[in-house]
Amino acid sequence: MKQIISILLILIFSLPGLAQTDTLFSKTLTELVVTATRTERKLSNVAVPVQIISKKAITQSGSVRLNDILSEQTGLYITSGGATTSAGGGVFGNGIQIQGLSPDYTLILLDGEPIIGRQGGVIDLSRLSVGNIKKIEIVKGPSSSLYGSEAMGGVVNIITEQAQLNRLDASFRYGRFNSTDANLNAAIKRQKWGLQLFGNHNSSNGFDLDENATGKTVDPFKSYTTQARFNFSPSAKTKIGVSGRYYNEKQDNYFLTQDISSGSTIAITGDGNVKDMNLNPVITQQFNNNLRSSMRFYFSRYEYEQTLLKDEDKSSYYHDFFQQDFYRAENQTDINLPGKNFLSVGAGIVEEKLNTTRYAGKRSNDILYAFMQDEWRASENLTFIGGLRYDDNSAYQSRVSPKLAANYKVNDKLRFNASYGAGFKAPDFRQMFLNFLNTAAGGYVVYGANEITISELESQKQQGILSEILPRAYDLALLMPEISKGFNAGAHYDVNEKLNFDINLFRNDIDNLIQVDIIAFRSNTAPVYSYFNVKEAYTQGAEINSTYRISNKFHLQGGYQFLMTADKADLARIENGEVYTRDLETNEVYKVQKSDYGGLPNRSKHMANAKVFYDNEKKGWSASLRVLYKSRWGTYDKDGNGIINREDEYAKASTLVNINAAKTIKAFRLQAGIDNLFNYKDELNLPGQPGIQPYISINYSFIKNKNNN
């Protein structure tokens, strides 16, 4: 790591033309960011690593769902999903890793409010259409000092369009596997109010990677999204906004399975339904130049229901229901204090409710929290940020999350920033309240940590339900939040008007990771599981981004992330010489060296992207070529030593090439493209990747520029 840091520092300082010329140029200097500090700030003044994806980038890339565009950004690793139950694994959809932290530890916000409905810890990004996104802000590194739970690896904030003009936009896209995506955006803007309406329909016939297996790798689905954003300013100092969103997805399931009681093969049919809705009223009052306060209310519901029937007699095979409600009220007040201090203070209350077939009854949890953050402009060039948040609740241990950051502008071309922050993730409902007997797969039992005690286990044993209680069961306790401490240090350097570099080094230490462990065996030998704070891990690495404007028509973008991760206990076992492996060919057993350790599974050590964008506004032509590379990543342990170390425990490196071109004719824009041009597939490890995907789309924009005042 030290070596890397010194190499990178040398790299920065050896860049040509560092010393002089102070012309202003880069767009990034004036670009605004809200997610990093919860107030609008110029990107150049922000002290933490932030990535911004503009609407233009989304349009030029021909993206449809959120995972499409995020997968093309440096350092963001999209975990695979989309497989049906028959294919096994990966059923939880496309999640996102930031700085090597799992999707569980990334907070996804829609206009500043959290998206709920994690399945297996993952928010499925394909639930979110990009059709009405204005921009996406990604803050990397722990941000729990502002956002509380889940903001361990980072925060993705999706900012949707608000009415600015009177306009109407409609688009339709058709692609392989009969996949369609239709969007309608309408905006009405008056002097005192504005209304933005959005509708999206997305569907696909699904696809099949294994022709021999009955049923598809990804089942057919269709989804609808509607969203409305209304804003009203009764006076120049008061802003009122209300937004609402409703999402509905239906998936048709069909697959073959082995009936465990008869051993014969049976066909299963059924459907899965996802519903996701939210409502978000906000009122902001600017009392004077130095004082502003907003009240935000948020309600969200996520519902998932799967009903599977035996095809022959339509009798019930499996039923799963999951409903999560989230209520929040929050105040944030921003105050300009003397001495160039900008203070934000806030407090809120959250109530979460859960109702599912997998729990013994309805469960709920309340959280009270308060935060403050001070931004101090010590001088023209130097800004410090200090923040603190306290989260208190009933079901797990309370948490204090600090943050410290600094931004130093050497000159107009070069700036440095460094930050230290703490993040946490509250134990989720399943880890606390799950009470689940799996009748379909082997009769095992999983208890949330709040659902079982050692005395209950002992009484179960007396009743003959359990055959054996393991020593692990005596460690059962109230779960602590999973926590991270993250350090980021970076620099931005504008070589000249055309070329710039961004670099960021990071290290995240993660503690109290919750893991499932066997606590007992049932009399039928099936295991009983519960959850424990046991694991420690780290992720560290470097990220570099660069943009080069060759001309006003062409520009290049390149990005690279180097990532190293480890489970600290595994690393210690290797260092102690306790870990062995079995040679794949000779079956010979030998000691694993530290250099053979592959770190946490599902992470690529090297990820890179290179993009060329062409944009000829005069003639209405635009085009792009994007190449995305990720090196091999660990899948799962096969030699029995519990770690990733052997060649067959990795998935092969992947390279995706996406191209497209578009022509604008008056109000119409036609786009054609091919995603995954070279038809890359990996059935086993990436069941959600269907291979080559050509598409065409048409977009119509009607803008009535003059405001009807």
Added chain:
Amino acid sequence: MKTNLIALTVITTGIFLTSCDKDEVPAPVTVQTKTVSDLQADTIIGIASNGQPYGSGKYTLYSLESNSTIANTDSATTKWDIGFRGTTIITNSGNSGPGAGGAFVYTGTFGDLAQISTDSTFRTDNAPTAYAIKTGSGNGWYSYNGATNLITPVPGRILVIRTASGKYAKIEIQNYYKGGVTPDATASDNDKLMKQRYYTLRYTFQSDGSKKF
């Protein structure tokens, strides 16, 4: 119970106990390393109405000294040294049997273990809560992968056995599936169930009562 077909591989290794002085003829102690294949350990014979697979519920008892299975009717004797049922391995000790047996798990390669250290502690069975060879994934000789439902012997774990008669042996379990081949992760659940509980292992038994192999 059917007599298992036991494939035997006999490897003779000579180990010199004393250094080679010119005058002395070294006394070689010959120990044999034997391989046992497809030793059935309560293999699954049916699936109950609750979906649970079951076997006969009996341990397959084995004598390391005679390299053969021992009838369950002899379970209360010192004829057997170890017994296998699913992933659970018992020793002829404690409340499992009348013998002077015991065991512990050594971390290292089969070849590394040339001598049992004098300060080693042999554990005895106290079924069903504590066995000489600890049960559970990662605790003893195997690891269980919840995602693939496969059992894999942990490489570098050697079972050090004190036999019913108080002699010593070392065992390396190499595979838990029929034919010594772990099914693919993508194999059907049925395949994974019906092929499991077939041990492939190699062991060295020291007949002279010493702790050297």
